[in-house]
Amino acid sequence: MAPLVSMRGLAVDFDGVPALRGLSLDIHPGEALGMVGESGCGKSVTWLAALGLLPAKARISGSVKLGGTELVGAPTATLEGVRGRKVAMIFQDPASALNPVHRVGKQVEEALRLHRGLRGGAARAEARRLFDQVGIPDAGRRLDAWPHELSGGQNQRVMIAMALAGQPELLVADEPTTALDVTIQAQILELLDAIRREQNMALVLISHDLGVVAETCDRVLVMYTGRVVEQAPARALFDAPAHPYACGLLAALPPLEGPRERLVAIPGQVPDPARMPPGCAFAPRCPQAGPDCDAGVPPSHVLEPGRVVACLRPAYAPRPREYAL
Numbered sequence: 433m434a435p436l437v438s439m440r441g442l443a444v445d446f447d448g449v450p451a452l453r454g455l456s457l458d459i460h461p462g463e464a465l466g467m468v469g470e471s472g473c474g475k476s477v478t479w480l481a482a483l484g485l486l487p488a489k490a491r492i493s494g495s496v497k498l499g500g501t502e503l504v505g506a507p508t509a510t511l512e513g514v515r516g517r518k519v520a521m522i523f524q525d526p527a528s529a530l531n532p533v534h535r536v537g538k539q540v541e542e543a544l545r546l547h548r549g550l551r552g553g554a555a556r557a558e559a560r561r562l563f564d565q566v567g568i569p570d571a572g573r574r575l576d577a578w579p580h581e582l583s584g585g586q587n588q589r590v591m592i593a594m595a596l597a598g599q600p601e602l603l604v605a606d607e608p609t610t611a612l613d614v615t616i617q618a619q620i621l622e623l624l625d626a627i628r629r630e631q632n633m634a635l636v637l638i639s640h641d642l643g644v645v646a647e648t649c650d651r652v653l654v655m656y657t658g659r660v661v662e663q664a665p666a667r668a669l670f671d672a673p674a675h676p677y678a679c680g681l682l683a684a685l686p687p688l689e690g691p692r693e694r695l696v697a698i699p700g701q702v703p704d705p706a707r708m709p710p711g712c713a714f715a716p717r718c719p720q721a722g723p724d725c726d727a728g729v730p731p732s733h734v735l736e737p738g739r740v741v742a743c744l745r746p747a748y749a750p751r752p753r754e755y756a757l
């Protein structure tokens with residue numbers, strides 16, 4: 433199956449300071465991909481760069497192909513045809529993404545006009561169908577609500593309805609549940625997962641929380657200082673992370689069951705992107721680092737099928753293959 437998105441060596445810097453250092457990935461139709469990592473590791477910049485939404489001072493190189501169309505350096509008209517129609521994004525804080533002076537239904541109708549040319553009664557009927565689809569109760573009445581009259585979870589559902597208005601092939605959800613309380617978080621993740629399955633829409637879920645992506649995604653990229661340090665199937669990563677940074681993220685999660693244990697924070701700070709260590713960027717915080725880790729950026733290697741790790745001393749080694757005698 434041809435990938436929907438194919439990125440090769442995508443790199444971004446701002447005033448000479450690198451934010452993303454050569455990201456390569458494929459996303460297939462209907463796939464759920466998670467991107468995790470601490471604040472500033474380049475998760476959002478990846479998609480803002482792909483969609484041409486970064487300020488002019490950003491220097492972008494590499495390639496992002498969407499269904500064969502190159503997006504890096506593409507004319508504005510090409511990018512406008514992609515944004516909202518082929519690729520939609522939702523963000524962390526629905527309250528600031530919605531316009532406070534327009535009723536929520538009107539905002540969805542506007543997205544329908546822009547992306548699908550629907551107007552009047554047809555736009556209203558489709559907005560109502562979308563509200564039903566995203567689980568907003570009493571959809572007909574709620575179309576006339578103002579953003580401040582709805583809860584955070586309901587406003588995030590409105591944002592998802594707006595994102596679905598253009599019938600995208602890929603939805604990028606950037607920390608979609610971070611501003612919501614825990615029970616609502618789970619409902620929004622279930623909703624995104626259900627829509628992905630119903631519509632065979634690909635989903636990229638950006639989060640700093642490995643637990644959130646492990647629940648929802650097939651595959652996970654763990655990012656650190658603008659690079660992918662581990663890429664693995666979600667379950668495998670959760671059961672046995674290989675990169676010491678992924679191990680640290682997992683150890684920082686509260687256990688779901690059993691006695692409450694002390695959470696283990698990753699020591700130290702993410703390095704300043706303008707003053708990166710000479711070798712592995714994680715080495716100064718890594719319990720397994722040795723002198724060789726400072727010699728150069730560790731190359732990515734395949735640990736086992738589907739699992740790629742950029743580390744000289746991964747914590748997890750694949751089981752030896754069993755050979756039939």
Ligand SMILES: Nc1ncnc2c1ncn2[C@@H]1O[C@H](COP(=O)(O)OP(=O)(O)OP(=O)(O)O)[C@@H](O)[C@H]1O
Pocket residue numbers: 446451469470471472473474475476477478487640705
């Ligand atoms: N407009 C900008 N101007 C200058 N630097 C920027 C800009 N946008 C992002 N950056 C820098 O790019 C780097 C990556 O940022 P990005 O927002 O992608 O991180 P992130 O992993 O999504 O983190 P967060 O969860 O905080 O959004 C950071 O060092 C950030 O400071």
